[in-house]
Amino acid sequence: MKTFDSWAWVEYFKGSPEGAIVRTIIEGTEVLFTPAICLAEIKAKFIAENKDPEERLQFIKSRTSIIDINSEVAEDAADLKMQHRLHMVDALVLACARACDSELITGDKHFRGVPRVTLLASEG
Numbered sequence: 206m207k208t209f210d211s212w213a214w215v216e217y218f219k220g221s222p223e224g225a226i227v228r229t230i231i232e233g234t235e236v237l238f239t240p241a242i243c244l245a246e247i248k249a250k251f252i253a254e255n256k257d258p259e260e261r262l263q264f265i266k267s268r269t270s271i272i273d274i275n276s277e278v279a280e281d282a283a284d285l286k287m288q289h290r291l292h293m294v295d296a297l298v299l300a301c302a303r304a305c306d307s308e309l310i311t312g313d314k315h316f317r318g319v320p321r322v323t324l325l326a327s328e329g
Contacts, residue, residue: 206236206238206305206306206308207235207236207309208237208239208301208302209243210243210309211243211246211250211298212313213310213311213325214265215247215250216312218261223325238269238270238302238305239266239270239271239272240297240302242274242294242301247261247262272304272305274297274301277304279297279300282296282300283296285299289319291316291319292315298311299316299322302321308321309321309322309323310325311324312324
């Protein structure tokens with residue numbers, strides 16, 4: 206099982222080399238998740254770029270299960286924020302992945318060294 210964060214989806218829609226890795230995962234047979242908070246980040250990004258986000262959001266919702274933030278996820282996020290010195294949104298994304306017992310797929314360098322996180326971005 207794998208969880209995609211906003212970074213992974215943005216790279217997928219860009220068609221970048223890292224996005225090609227995301228595409229391979231999407232086209233596979235694994236169970237996939239996306240935290241609901243990532244929908245907000247993705248929608249805001251595409252609106253800011255004067256692009257209609259709806260088709261992309263529908264694609265995400267059709268290919269992955271959306272993870273809602275409940276009280277357990279929220280409390281876990283607080284612990285993860287403090288433990289790994291993450292921004293709150295990043296901590297919420299990680300807590301969502303952990304709630305599904307899945308690996309987080311990202312390129313966000315804030316997650317470097319965090320267990321069960323795969324960084325797709327090249328080092329540099």
